[in-house]
Amino acid sequence: MLVLMLRTLIIYLLIICAMRLMGKRQLGELQPSELVSTILISNLASISIESPEIPLAASLAPVFLIVALELLLSALCFTSPKASELVSGTPVAVIRDGVIDQDTLRELRFSMSDLMESLRGKDIFDPSEVSYALIETNGSLTVCKRGALESVTRQDLKLPSPPAKKPLVPFVIDGKLLPENLFWCGKDKPWLERALAQNDCTLKQVLLLLGDDTEHFSLTKKESR
Template sequence: MKLLIFRTLLIYLCVLFAMRLMGKRQLGELQPEELVSTMLISNLASISIESEEVPITASLVPLFLIALLELLSSVLSFYSQSFSNLVAGRPKTVIQNGRIDQQALRMLRLSAADLLEALRSKDIYDPRDVSYAIVETNGTLSVALKPSREPATLSDLGIAVQRAQATIPFVVDGQVLADNLQFCGKDMDWLERTATANTLMVSEILLLLGNDTEDYFLLRKEKGAPAKGAQ
C-alpha cells in the first residue's frame, strides 16, 4: 500500500512537471500534437500506477521523452511556419460575407449542423449576419459579425467611459494579487486603507474587486453583506 501511494505521488509530480514544461493550455485550446501528447502521458501515468510489477522508470522515461518532443515541436513551430502548418494545419474560412463555403466544410468534415451549433454557442442564429467565420487549428470557431449586426458600444452611443481599466480582483480568499494592484496604479498602502475602512484585516477579505478608480467591491469571508466603495 505504501509503495502504491509513493508511486502515485511520484507519477503525479512528474506528470505535473512535464505538463508545466510543455506549457499546457486549456483542453479546448489544445493543438492536435498537444492533445496527443496529453493522452499518451495520461496513459503512461495510469499504467505505472496500476501495474506495480512495471518498473517506474518504464513510464518516466517515455513520459519525459514525450514532453521533450512536444517542447521541441513547439520551438520548431515558433520558428518555422511551414512546420507549424504541417503539424497543426491552417485556419480555414467557412463563412464569408454571409455565404457558407460548402467546399471548406467538406474539407474539414464539418456538417452544416455542426456549423450552426458552433454559431449558436456564440449567440448567432443566422449565418447571413456573419462577415466571416474561421475554424482555427484547435477546432474552435472565430466569428466576426457584419458591421450592421455588431452590438452597439459606449463610444457608438456617445457615452463617456468613467474608468480606463476593467474591474479585476485585488484579493481572493485573503490572498493579495500584487500584480493586479500595480496594474491599476494601487499599492499595499491603498489596500490596507481599504481594509481598515471596512474594519477588516486583509486576510479576512474573501473578495476585493476594483479598477483604476476609487470604486471597488468588497466581500467579507464571514456572512456579512458586501460593501461597495465610494465613487
C-alpha cells in the same frame, strides 16, 4: 529499451495521423501533436505507477522521448510553415458573407448543430450576421461580424474616455488579499482598511472585492450561515 523507444515513436506518429484523420471537431483547444503528447504521457505515467515491476528508467524514458519529440516538432513548425501545415492543418472558412459553406462543413464533419453552438458562444444567433467565419487549427471558431453589426466604441461615438485607466480587477477573493492587483492599481493597505471600514467588515468576511485605479470599488460580503 531501444524497442520501447521505437514503439513509443511509432505510436506517437500514428496517433498524430489518427487525430488528423478524425478532423478539427475532435481536437478541442489543443493542436494534434499536443493532444497526442498529453494522452501518451498520462497513459505512460499511469503504467509506471500501476506496474512497479517495470524499472523506473524504462517507464520514464518514453515520457522524455515524447517531450523531446514535441519540442522538436514545435521548433520545426515554427521554422517551417509547410511542416506546420502538415502537422496542424490550416484554418478553413465555413461562412462567407453570411452564406454557410455546406461542402466544407461536410468535409470537416462539422454539423449545423456544432456550428450554431459555436456561434451562440459568440452571442451570434443568425449566421447571416457573419461576414467571415473560420474553423481554426485547434477546432475553435473565429468570427468577424458584418460591418453594420460591429460593436461601436467610445471613440466612434466621440465620447470621453472613462476615468479609470486600469480594468476592474479583484483585490480580495474569498477572504484572501491579492496584493499585486492592489498595488498595480495604485492602492495600498490603508486604502483597503478604509474600504473594509466603509462596509463594516473584516478581510475574512469579504467574498469578493473588485476595484480599479479610481476610488470606485465593489464589495460582496460572505453570507452568514
